[in-house]
Amino acid sequence: MTKITRLSIKLLARHSDLKPEELDEALDTHVYADAGRWFWLLRLLLPAIGIGFLACGILFFFAYNWSEIPKFGQLGIAAGAVIIPCVLSLIPSFTELIRKLLLTAAAFLVGPLFGVFGQIYQTGANAYDLFLAWCIFILVWVLAINFAPLWVLFLTLVNTTIVLYSEQVASGWSYTMLMFLLFIVNSVAVAGFVLADARMSGVDYPDWFKKTTALAAVAAGTVCCCSAVLDLDDKPAQVFYLVPVLALFAAVAWAAKRYKNLYHLTLLALACIAIVASIIIRAGFSTAAFLFAAIWVVGATTGSLIVLNNLRKVWRHD
Structure with a gap:
């Protein structure tokens, strides 16, 4: 059951004649995990870890x-490590979860296969070429399986490819521009997952996955803003990176408050604290500036905790 059910039971208990024993029985039946649910968790967790x-x-x-x-043994082992999980995933007696985990493992081992091939034949490719090929070759699996852990692997590879490309090929990219691109990529991914989860039937991404992608997007946007603020003296044009990032942050904050999403508000509060701290530091680049920034971080963090906790109580009727 969800938190809504738990809160509904507590609200019902406050405004009804339910006895404590009846309340405990309702919570045990509808909210708290029993032996069957723990067994289901172990069936999910142990194969994934294995x-x-x-x-x-x-x-x-x-x-x-x-x-x-x-050399042929190296190639054979690397190729077999990819082929064997793919073949095992075709066995109908395995559950859908086990087959998805096997294909995720195979997708993970595609990278070592490309690494083996590149080392043996000395292709001379850059590191970003390896990760780019890795992304391209597992893209079909990612779209066909639509499995959250596999999406995490794919997005990690995409971000790594962009970072390596900026280091090895696009030497003219600034650090702020790199973070802005990562922010755009991860924000598009978050928007796509949220829309697919809301409008496509049969699609249900877990909360931890959507929260992880949102964390990646907010982290990249925050670093982008802080870097742009600290480099304004040397590169004034970087102020243009601030506008879309802060505009999207404001839009997400408005949506999070409207739909009572405390997680995204917390992320954005931390992002604002970091950005304002970077503005304070840039104002002086002195001991006093760092002191005021530290005071700001402590005070703003405390204030944010109070405000967010009050919102939590109002939204959950505590």
Whole structure:
């Protein structure tokens, strides 16, 4: 059951003649996890951990025994590590979750396969080429499976590709521009997942996944704003990066307050605290400026906690 159910039960208990025993029974039945739910969690958690350890074990096996394995053996092991999980995922007796986890492990091992190929044949490709090819070759799996952990892997690869491209090819990119691009990429991903979750039938992304992507977007936007503020003296044009980021932050804050989303308000509060602190530091770049910035962080964090806690109480009728 969701938190709405728990709050509904508590509100009903406050305004009714329910006895404490009846309230406890309702909470035990509809809210608190029983043995069956814990068993379901273990069935979900243990295979995921096992497959993850297996994929990591294969990866570290390469690293430790690399010099002792002939070239064809290296390619064979790397290719087999991708093929075997794909074949196992076709077994109908496995549950849908197990098959998705197997394909996620196979997608993770595509990267080592490209690394093996590039090292043996000395392709001369940059590191970003490896990650770009990795993204392209698992894109079909990502779209077809539509599995949250696989999306996390894909978005991590996309962000890594952009960072490596800025370091190895686009040498003219500033750090602020890089963070702005990461902010745009992750914001588009967040918007896509939220819209798909709301409007497409059969699509239900878990909350932890949407919160993780939102955290990545807000973190990139915050770093972008702080970097732009601190570099305004050397690069005044970077002020234009502030406008779209702050405008989107304001729009998200308005939507979060309207739909009573405390998580996004908390993220944006932390982002505003960091941005204002960078403005204070830029004003002086002195000991006094850093002192005032520290005081601001402590005071603003305390004030944000009070305001957010009051909103939580109002929204949840505590």
